[in-house]
Amino acid sequence: MRLTICDFTKTFDRTTVIKDMNLVVEDGEMLALLGPSGCGKSTTLFAVAGIHRVDGGAILFGKRDVSHLPSQKRNVGVVFQNYALYPHMTVFDNIAFPLTIRREGKADIDRKVRAIAELAHIGDLLARRPSQLSGGQQQRVALARALVRQPDVLLLDEPLANLDARLRLEMRSEIRRIQMETGITSILVTHDQVEAMSMCDRIAIMDQGAIRQVATPSEMYRQPASRFVAGFLGNPPIVFLDGEVTGDGGFASRGVSLPLPGRLRHLEAGRPISLGIRPEHVGTSGGARVSGQVVFVEPQGRETLFDIELEGGAILRSIQPAGDDARVGDRVDWAVDSDRLLVFDRHGNAV
Amino acid sequence: MRRTLSLWPLALLLALASAPIAIMYLFLLVDTVTNAPPGSAIPNALTLAHWRFLVDPRVTGDVWRPTVTTLLFTASIVAIVLVVSSTGGYALSRLNVPFRRFLLAGVLVMHAFPLVTLIIGVFLVLQFVGLYNTLTGVILVKAALMLPFGIWIMKGFYDTVPWEIEMAGVQDGASRFTVWRRLVLPQVKPGLFALALFAAIDAWGEYMLPRILAPSSDFQVLSTYLNAVSDPDSTTYNFNLFKSVGLFYMLPILALYAIFRERLTNIFGGGTKG
Ligand SMILES: Nc1ncnc2c1ncn2[C@@H]1O[C@H](COP(=O)(O)OP(=O)(O)OP(=O)(O)O)[C@@H](O)[C@H]1O
Ligand SMILES: [Mg+2]
Numbered sequence: 001m002r003l004t005i006c007d008f009t010k011t012f013d014r015t016t017v018i019k020d021m022n023l024v025v026e027d028g029e030m031l032a033l034l035g036p037s038g039c040g041k042s043t044t045l046f047a048v049a050g051i052h053r054v055d056g057g058a059i060l061f062g063k064r065d066v067s068h069l070p071s072q073k074r075n076v077g078v079v080f081q082n083y084a085l086y087p088h089m090t091v092f093d094n095i096a097f098p099l100t101i102r103r104e105g106k107a108d109i110d111r112k113v114r115a116i117a118e119l120a121h122i123g124d125l126l127a128r129r130p131s132q133l134s135g136g137q138q139q140r141v142a143l144a145r146a147l148v149r150q151p152d153v154l155l156l157d158e159p160l161a162n163l164d165a166r167l168r169l170e171m172r173s174e175i176r177r178i179q180m181e182t183g184i185t186s187i188l189v190t191h192d193q194v195e196a197m198s199m200c201d202r203i204a205i206m207d208q209g210a211i212r213q214v215a216t217p218s219e220m221y222r223q224p225a226s227r228f229v230a231g232f233l234g235n236p237p238i239v240f241l242d243g244e245v246t247g248d249g250g251f252a253s254r255g256v257s258l259p260l261p262g263r264l265r266h267l268e269a270g271r272p273i274s275l276g277i278r279p280e281h282v283g284t285s286g287g288a289r290v291s292g293q294v295v296f297v298e299p300q301g302r303e304t305l306f307d308i309e310l311e312g313g314a315i316l317r318s319i320q321p322a323g324d325d326a327r328v329g330d331r332v333d334w335a336v337d338s339d340r341l342l343v344f345d346r347h348g349n350a351v
Numbered sequence: 352m353r354r355t356l357s358l359w360p361l362a363l364l365l366a367l368a369s370a371p372i373a374i375m376y377l378f379l380l381v382d383t384v385t386n387a388p389p390g391s392a393i394p395n396a397l398t399l400a401h402w403r404f405l406v407d408p409r410v411t412g413d414v415w416r417p418t419v420t421t422l423l424f425t426a427s428i429v430a431i432v433l434v435v436s437s438t439g440g441y442a443l444s445r446l447n448v449p450f451r452r453f454l455l456a457g458v459l460v461m462h463a464f465p466l467v468t469l470i471i472g473v474f475l476v477l478q479f480v481g482l483y484n485t486l487t488g489v490i491l492v493k494a495a496l497m498l499p500f501g502i503w504i505m506k507g508f509y510d511t512v513p514w515e516i517e518m519a520g521v522q523d524g525a526s527r528f529t530v531w532r533r534l535v536l537p538q539v540k541p542g543l544f545a546l547a548l549f550a551a552i553d554a555w556g557e558y559m560l561p562r563i564l565a566p567s568s569d570f571q572v573l574s575t576y577l578n579a580v581s582d583p584d585s586t587t588y589n590f591n592l593f594k595s596v597g598l599f600y601m602l603p604i605l606a607l608y609a610i611f612r613e614r615l616t617n618i619f620g621g622g623t624k625g
Contacts, residue, residue, distance in 0.1 A: 049518075049522060050521075050522075051518055051521070051522075070521075071518075071521045071522055072521060072524045072525070072526065076522060077522070078518070078519065078522045080515040080518070080519060081515075082513065082515055084513060084515035084516045084518065084519040085516075086516060086519075086520075086534055087538065088537040088538060097520075097523050097525075098523035098524055101523055101524045101525045101529065102524060145519075145523070146522075149523075149524075
């Protein structure tokens with residue numbers, strides 16, 4: 001079911017946390033709500049769930065306006081960050097709880113619980129208590145409980161934050177698999193960009209209560225709409241150089257000069273811009289060159305991260321397949337893929 | 352080995368310190384089933400005569416009526432305290448009730464007042480509503496005096512239940528009341544349990560309030576009954592009989608402790624078992 005958030009505004013005690021937010025999640029899509037801490041992700045999610053009252057605007061499930069419906073009537077499945085399992089009930093009773101509230105028949109409940117438990121691979125844990133489960137298993141139970149009554153919308157608030165690294169990887173693909181098999185429209189709240197990119201069809205980036213850009217993961221990575229988005233996505237992060245356009249369609253700043261990407265050669269000279277250079281575009285291939293001194297080396301196993309200081313004092317970052325070619329103090333002269341450079345104007349918008 | 356050795360002096364000290372109490376209780380028990388010659392503490396004859404009061408109302412008056420009254424008194428107080436504390440504590444813990452801080456502080460201040468400072472006010476109120484000299488009046492006052500403690504205890508227990516559990520319940524379609532009853536209440540059960548026990552013990556032992564607030568009424572609770580038995584000027588005065596009645600009075604509390612010892616130590620130790 002398609003979810004529409006229309007001019008949504010939320011105010012806590014006179015401070016407006018979210019103002020006129022618009023967002024559409026298509027039917028069956030999984031959308032990531034990504035943003036730094038405190039930007040209003042959970043607030044948005046809880047407004048969709050009906051936990052927070054909507055102070056302005058509307059929330060629509062399909063064509064149905066649910067803005068003023070209580071949570072109980074919205075049919076939303078929520079997975080909380082700490083799973084919020086009912087500790088005094090068995091796994092079976094946990095998953096069956098939404099169905100017993102609806103007073104469904106015993107046989108029906110039994111069948112549905114077993115089916116969803118099978119899907120979440122917890123069929124053999126049904127008799128246990130939540131405290132007897134591992135974090136990953138609790139996560140699956142929470143997911144099963146949210147899905148068992150076939151909600152119109154599934155909301156996940158940082159579902160992986162409490163898991164260790166290996167489990168996180170496993171549950172990442174598991175959640176996605178279960179979401180795709182059930183085809184339920186979902187919103188995943190996270191501040192982990194890898195989760196957002198790997199699990200979701202599209203990403204909505206939020207900052208200070210506003211959506212900055214909505215796009216597919218690869219589009220957002222290659223064509224960020226603003227300096228904020230470019231800086232938020234990518235690990236190791238992008239480097240920005242502030243400077244201005246030179247007469248010959250290039251860029252100059254503190255002793256660095258680089259050609260602009262082909263499509264931007266026409267910019268008028270003297271215009272102040274900033275250049276975003278991703279670490280993977282510095283190093284082995286590309287048309288332009290920079291030279292400087294290696295000031296920092298960080299081996300990461302498969303790849304190695306370098307910081308190089310250019311003549312004017314600017315620092316560029318480069319990530320390259322591991323090798324032992326450069327050490328701290330070495331002078332290097334590396335290629336820059338100038339066609340992939342990102343250009344932003346004074347206000348931080350992409351040019 | 353080392354540990355047990357080093358515990359010896361401590362155990363000895365504790366044994367010595369509690370010896371007077373232990374001996375007193377021992378004599379209490381022994382004296383109720385024996386007779387001793389005048390001037391001696393050492394019994395010389397076994398007898399069940401001191402327990403005759405259980406079947407023969409001529410000894411000290413009927414003991415079963417006060418017993419039933421005390422049971423009723425205790426049960427009502429426990430019920431009132433549980434109902435009000437479990438709902439009031441929840442409200443104070445979760446709901447954005449107006450003047451929440453003020454209420455919380457007020458509840459604490461109430462608890463800080465000793466009974467005597469309140470008794471005149473309580474007396475006047477009871478007179479006014481016509482509950483002076485009635486069992487209902489005493490029950491209400493006793494329960495009310497316990498409530499601040501009960502509400503605070505329950506608020507503390509509710510505070511430990513994660514907010515998300517309630518939200519999950521609401522998302523699952525349950526009404527706020529169902530959420531409270533089926534999801535929250537089971538998790539504060541240890542608190543309710545402890546509170547019920549405290550209230551029961553406290554109410555069972557209550558002596559002052561029935562004396563002061565219902566001095567001339569036709570009901571007696573066991574504590575006032577015991578007081579009557581212990582009156583040395585009465586015609587039926589007999590110290591061993593007094594001890595028997597006292598033991599009879601203690602038995603339910605001892606039983607409660609014996610049955611729930613495990614749970615009680617759990618609660619006092621603040622232990623949640625995983
Ligand atoms: N109940 C509340 N009362 C007042 N302010 C609140 C309340 N809930 C959230 N806020 C404020 O709203 C803003 C957004 O909070 P929100 O919880 O949505 O952030 P978030 O994006 O989920 O952050 P995180 O990643 O840390 O969970 C924050 O500045 C927060 O202080
Ligand atoms: Mg949050």
